[in-house]
Amino acid sequence: MKKLIILLLVIAGFYACDKDDAGGLNVPTNPDSISFEPIEGGAxxxxxxxxxxxxxxxAQYSDQYGNSVVKLASFANDSLLLTGFNAPQENVGVEVSYLDENDNESDAMSxxxxxxxxxxxxxxxxxEVDSFWDGFVVRYTAPEYVSGFANVYFLGTxxxxxxxDSILLETFPIKAGGETRFYSLDESQKSDYNTVFITTEDYKQxxxxxxxxxxxxxxxRILVDNSEFSLIDPFNxxxxxxTDNNPAVRWGKEYLFDGDIKGNQRLQNFVLGNVxxxxxxxxGPRAMQNLDDDQMYFVLDINEANVVGEIRLYSMLDHSRMASPSLYNYKYHTRTPCKVTIYACNDYIETNDPKVESGSWKEVGSFDRDPNEAQADRWYIVQETGYYYDIQSIADMNAADPAYMSIPIEFDGNTYRYFKIAVEDTYNDEWSPDYYNNNDGYVSFHEIEVYAKKN
Incomplete structure (x- = not known):
């Protein structure tokens, strides 16, 4: 009897194994319990x-590129993300089945x-790909949920x-909402017209x-002749x-457009032994807009509307042998702007009352630096050394590069004639900011240049 019981148990074991191999999990699949929602890149x-x-x-299926994909999810969840698609797809086949805790599998439903x-x-x-200075601009919009990268190429040498050959300029992650990216080509690759390629790739490349x-x-972009420019001073x-009897006095708007971008005239007089x-x-005083309720500003009239790409405000180079005059509180660069906003329009009308609004102004550019930033980072400093210019002679002046604040102007393809210059802050003295300050709000720059589209 005992041998018979053992034999029956062995037979039952073989039967159970055979049943697992043949049928797996005997749970009926129910297509009504499953639904699909299309989403970006999958479902x-x-x-x-x-x-x-x-x-x-x-869930088992093939992605857009023919790769077999298997996705698993727990009974405790209620959804499963199916990915692997870039182009929109219809009627992608998927086999759905159930598994028990021993990975026995039910029949699949298609x-x-x-x-x-x-x-x-x-x-x-x-x-969109549009024209830009010495290159092109790429603008795009994107949904809230994004993934992947874009590669920007141009046809060059x-x-x-x-x-x-196709030259890769940049690879960047696609940004939610979109953005604008600018590309100016160097001298060796410049061309009047460009062929641009963009490819996109997912995280699997x-x-x-x-x-x-x-x-x-x-x-x-070329330098515009500024001899016909004028600076309108609504607030006087x-x-x-x-003053003829005091040759040391030469202040005025006219010197912004005389071509002397470094301060040569001042140095030449000094070398000749003149004051x-x-x-x-x-x-000034009170020429900065953040010192009064009134919005102080100047208006640059470039005489003829143009597609402007850059405005430069120059500084006199530091003349080491000459003292700075009292109007600068004996520290020239305490009057040098560090924060400027530029606005543009075509319908400005000069008025005797600056509080009367005139012009449909649009903000098109800005320059914003900390008034207490380190000396080496300031725009009027020799960038290679981080120190002031050491001008001892005419030869030194001729050899030195000019110092200027570059204000890029927003590229929108529109032409503008008038540019409102609003100075909001100037640099503090690096060593004695409390003593050599600019509480009276004076503003000084030495020359104005404009770079615009070559006609």
Whole structure:
């Protein structure tokens, strides 16, 4: 009897093993308990499981590139993310089955789902490539949820082979909401017109899509003759003094457009043994807009509307052998701007009452630095050394590079004639900011230059 019982147990064991091999998990699949929601780059599979024998759910399909994909999710969840698509898809086949805790699998049911275009694919639905200074600009919009990268190329000269080739400029992650990116080519790659390529790729480095733009015009930016420029001073802040019996006095707006960008005239007079006039522009007191309720400003009239790309405000170079005059509180650079905002319009009308609004102004550029920033970082300092210019002679002056604040102007393709210059702060003295200060709000710069589109 005992031998018979053992034999029956062995037979039952073989039968159970055979049943597992043949049938797996005997749980009926229910397509009504599963639904799909298309999303960018894939779909969300939503499910409900009521049978307590089911431990996991399994979805098996092929992605856009033919790779087999298996996704698993727990019975405790209610959704599973199906990914692997860039271009929008319809009726993607998927096999869905159940697994128990021992990974015994039920029969699979065949279903289909749709997808939406991924961010790296739909990127091109909202991208523009337009003209820019010596290059081009890329603008794009993107949804809130994004992934992947964009690669920007242009058709140029390969520096290794000296042959025409696609040159990679930049790879950047696609940003939610979109952005604008600017590209100016160096001298060796400049061209009047450019061919631009953009490719997008997902995190698996699969290229999603490619698009090209031909004959994108590159605008050349040139210095505009400033001899016909004028600086309008609505608040009468400019100090205009040219006293014949005191040759040391030469202040006024006219010196902003005389071509002397370094301070040569002042140094030449000093070398000749004369008391050196300044030949420069200074305005005040209270010429900064943050010192009064009134918004103090100057208006630069460039005489003829143009597509402006840059405005430069120059500083006199430091003349080591000459003292700074009292209007500068004996510290020239305490009157030097460190925060400036530029506005533009075409309909400004000069008025005797500056409080009367005139002009449809649009903010187009700015320069913003800490008034207490380190000496080496200030724009009027020799960038290579981090120190003041040491000008001892005419030869030193001729050899020195000019010092200027560069204010890029927003590129929107529009032409403007009038530019409002609002100085909001000046630098403090590096060593004695409490003593050599600018509480009276004087503002000084030495020359104004404008760079605009070459006609």
């Amino acid at each position: 969300i599979m939503r499910y409900s499981i009521s049978d307590n024998r089911v431990y996991r759910i399994k 279903l289909t789902f749709n997808t939406k275009a991924s961010a790296v694919y739909s990127f091109f639905d909202g991208v 390969n520096p290794l082979t000296n042959e025409e 699969e290229v999603a899509r490619t698009q090209s733009w031909e004959s994108v015009e590159a605008y050349s 802040l400019s100090i205009e003094e040219k 050196p006039p300044q030949y420069t522009f200074i305005a």
